[in-house]
Amino acid sequence: MLKYDIITKNGLARTGVIHTPHGDIHTPAFVGAATRAAVKALTMQQMRDLGSQAILANTYHLVLTPGAELIRNAGGLAEFSSWRGPTFTDSGGFQIFSLPDVKITEQGARFKSHINGDKLEMTPESSMQAQWSIGADIHMAFDHLAKSDNYDDMKEAMERTHRWLERCVAEHQKLLGKMVGGRNMLSEGPKTWPSGPERPEQDCSDHPKTEQYLYAVVQGGSFNDLRAESARFAASQPVDGFGIGGVFTADGMAEMLHIVNNILPENKPRHLLGMGQEPIDLFVGAENGCDTFDCVGPTRMARNGSLYTLDGRINIKNAKYKNDFTPLMPDCDCELCRNYTRAYLHHLFRTDEITAKILASIHNEHFVVQTVDRIRDSIDNGNYDSYKQDFLQRYYG
Numbered sequence: 459m460l461k462y463d464i465i466t467k468n469g470l471a472r473t474g475v476i477h478t479p480h481g482d483i484h485t486p487a488f489v490g491a492a493t494r495a496a497v498k499a500l501t502m503q504q505m506r507d508l509g510s511q512a513i514l515a516n517t518y519h520l521v522l523t524p525g526a527e528l529i530r531n532a533g534g535l536a537e538f539s540s541w542r543g544p545t546f547t548d549s550g551g552f553q554i555f556s557l558p559d560v561k562i563t564e565q566g567a568r569f570k571s572h573i574n575g576d577k578l579e580m581t582p583e584s585s586m587q588a589q590w591s592i593g594a595d596i597h598m599a600f601d602h603l604a605k606s607d608n609y610d611d612m613k614e615a616m617e618r619t620h621r622w623l624e625r626c627v628a629e630h631q632k633l634l635g636k637m638v639g640g641r642n643m644l645s646e647g648p649k650t651w652p653s654g655p656e657r658p659e660q661d662c663s664d665h666p667k668t669e670q671y672l673y674a675v676v677q678g679g680s681f682n683d684l685r686a687e688s689a690r691f692a693a694s695q696p697v698d699g700f701g702i703g704g705v706f707t708a709d710g711m712a713e714m715l716h717i718v719n720n721i722l723p724e725n726k727p728r729h730l731l732g733m734g735q736e737p738i739d740l741f742v743g744a745e746n747g748c749d750t751f752d753c754v755g756p757t758r759m760a761r762n763g764s765l766y767t768l769d770g771r772i773n774i775k776n777a778k779y780k781n782d783f784t785p786l787m788p789d790c791d792c793e794l795c796r797n798y799t800r801a802y803l804h805h806l807f808r809t810d811e812i813t814a815k816i817l818a819s820i821h822n823e824h825f826v827v828q829t830v831d832r833i834r835d836s837i838d839n840g841n842y843d844s845y846k847q848d849f850l851q852r853y854y855g
């Protein structure tokens with residue numbers, strides 16, 4: 459089992475440490491979105507320098523290119539990307555179910571590659587096999603994300619997610635058994651993924667990882683009875699932690715997380731999938747018992763010139779920054795704010811210099827990482843409520 463220690467508790471909010479084979483994650487923590495094993499516009503050294511503790515990559519994208527097997531041969535995701543710290547992989551479900559012509563069967567999902575149109579299939583088993591090869595410390599179970607928030611569709615998708623979770627758990631345990639048990643247990647190698655000729659049996663005893671861990675994913679959309687049912691089912695499974703998926707809007711999120719995290723066992727970590735673009739979501743998540751967060755929003759906004767400050771988000775391309783020779787955020791200790799002015803960054807964006815995207819991404823990623831770090835400190839120090847009030851009042855006005 460994944461080792462997770464709680465340090466401070468205050469209602470559902472907690473601080474703690476997730477101990478992964480690649481190091482500790484002090485929670486709550488914002489995890490960098492490294493979809494294709496890279497955080498857009500940032501190097502792994504820059505991610506370390508700005509204070510990031512962990513990254514999350516996407517199985518769907520990595521299987522299409524460069525392929526899970528190649529990453530395994532490179533020693534796993536942390537080594538291949540040179541991140542070398544704690545890593546997560548998302549199952550790929552979210553991306554696949556967002557594709558235009560995906561076909562769902564009980565077996566899995568059939569879809570066309572967005573790169574070359576190849577017909578592919580992903581199943582709970584093949585997602586587990588791919589994640590096992592990619593070798594992140596923490597894997598997400600393959601879940602079915604309903605396309606609409608209609609109750610019946612959502613219930614059907616949730617029930618399928620539960621059946622698929624049982625298959626994910628079985629496959630994960632089989633793969634772990636091979637890893638731990640060595641050569642004699644290798645009666646069948648992982649099936650090829652996503653399609654193609656059968657691969658010869660593999661010797662997995664040289665797998666670079668000693669341990670890999672599985673999170674169940676809680677679904678149920680905006681329906682709190684389904685969320686509760688999904689949390690109860692996930693909690694009944696022998697998994698190491700939980701992802702809370704299918705959350706796209708902050709509306710109702712606090713109530714939903716309150717219900718779900720009161721059901722999930724306290725001694726296992728919880729990851730809120732894909733939320734964190736708006737700082738308030740990080741507060742709502744943390745105070746309702748979520749331990750880690752990931753979101754592509756902060757770096758995506760940065761590339762468009764939309765930058766966080768403690769007084770709210772600004773667009774640095776705006777003409778009013780042309781002659782502004784102050785730092786973007788004087789009390790920020792990131793590379794951008796320590797060394798450059800708003801006028802300079804404005805100039806870089808206006809002239810479409812690549813450096814604009816890099817510096818802006820450093821700042822935005824640092825901002826969300828640090829916001830969550832300060833949430834953690836304030837829970838530990840017993841002043842969460844005042845930190846939250848001061849932050850939100852200043853940020854949202």
Ligand SMILES: [Zn+2]
Binds near residue numbers: 791820
């Ligand atoms: Zn900064």
